[in-house]
Amino acid sequence: MNFSILIFLFVAVLTTFAALVVVTNKNLVSAAMWLIVALFGAALTFVLLEATYIAVVQVVVYIGAIAVLIVFTIMLTRRSAEKEPSGATKQWPIAAVLSLALFSGLTYFYLTVPGTDRLAPVLDKELNMVSALGQLLVSPSGYVLPFELASVLLLAALIGSIVVAWRK
Amino acid sequence: MIPLAWYLIFAAAVFSIGLYGVLARKNIVAILMSIELMLTAININLIAFWRYSLDQGLAGQVFTIIVFAVSASEVAVGLALVISIYRRFKEISAEDINLLKW
Structure with a gap:
């Protein structure tokens, strides 16, 4: 321990x-x-x-x-x-059984599949993770497209929530 | 040190609890809170896989940041819908809003 x-x-x-x-x-x-x-x-x-x-x-x-x-x-x-x-609906036992089944299934899977008992590798101490992450997010060979998509999604959500909640 | 499976089981527990909340709660805001729990469990999974992979990249952290953006927009639109529904029906219990149910 x-x-x-x-x-x-x-x-x-x-x-x-x-x-x-x-x-x-x-x-x-x-x-x-x-x-x-x-x-x-x-x-x-x-x-x-x-x-x-x-x-x-x-x-x-x-x-x-x-x-x-x-x-x-x-x-x-x-x-x-x-x-x-605000309590639970009448169907809450079904929901409880479903989530318990999901949890036990996932746990069984994680404990039997090979490779999940491995330990964490040592991180590279020289690597400045925040600056590497920032460069990866805006470099064309990295993740610039998902990054831009996320910003468009945020803008759409911003406008959408204003429109939906607007008092007419 | 901690094996990878412990983090995965922990995330699975949080995800299952969130799933129970989504399926069983009546109040729409409570359902949204349970969805936040599920997204958090997904982030724990992503970061655990990133930390334990032998690959030196940062893909797991990038995915987590995308999940943050998606969950922020999801909760903003969801709560705007809740407020709009509340104005119209004076009610936010998912059982009483059954216009589309047959």
Whole structure:
């Protein structure tokens, strides 16, 4: 048992518990708070995997923007949520069986397929990952086309959400 | 050190919980929150595969950034739809909005 395993286990248990609370809590505001805990746990996982830039982006984008947006929407639609508590539908046992089947199937697959018991290779210490990532995102031999597509998608989503939510 | 399978099982657990939320919750905002959980699980998978692959490239991180962009636009449009639905029906329970159901 070394230290990183302990940290990983703590983060994994915390994140899984937070995710469980998110999908079962009837109070939407506290579900959103637990969603922030789960997203922060994912950011800690990225730190454990030495993808520090992704961890920072996870905190800024998910917790700073998406979670706040979700809390705003919960506040704006509060009257409907207060009228009837938001529980599960009548079909929730089917959903639980389906997700448990997916989880056990995936776990069985991961434990039996060869190569998943490997350990992480040592990262190149000389590599400046953030600048390499930035150059890869805008170089024509890299990923400039998906990058531009993502920016067009963001613009379309921006205009689309303004149009959809516009009060006529 | 931690084997790759541990990260994959952790991500599978978060993904399955999100799937349960999408299938079982009534409130549309709760369904959107569960979708965020599923996308986060996908990102954990992508970063784990990037970290454990012997290839020196950064493709896994690039994919994760694209997933960030997609999930940000998804949640923006989704919440705009929720607000629009709420204005029209005064209701955001997915069971009561059944105009397209037969």
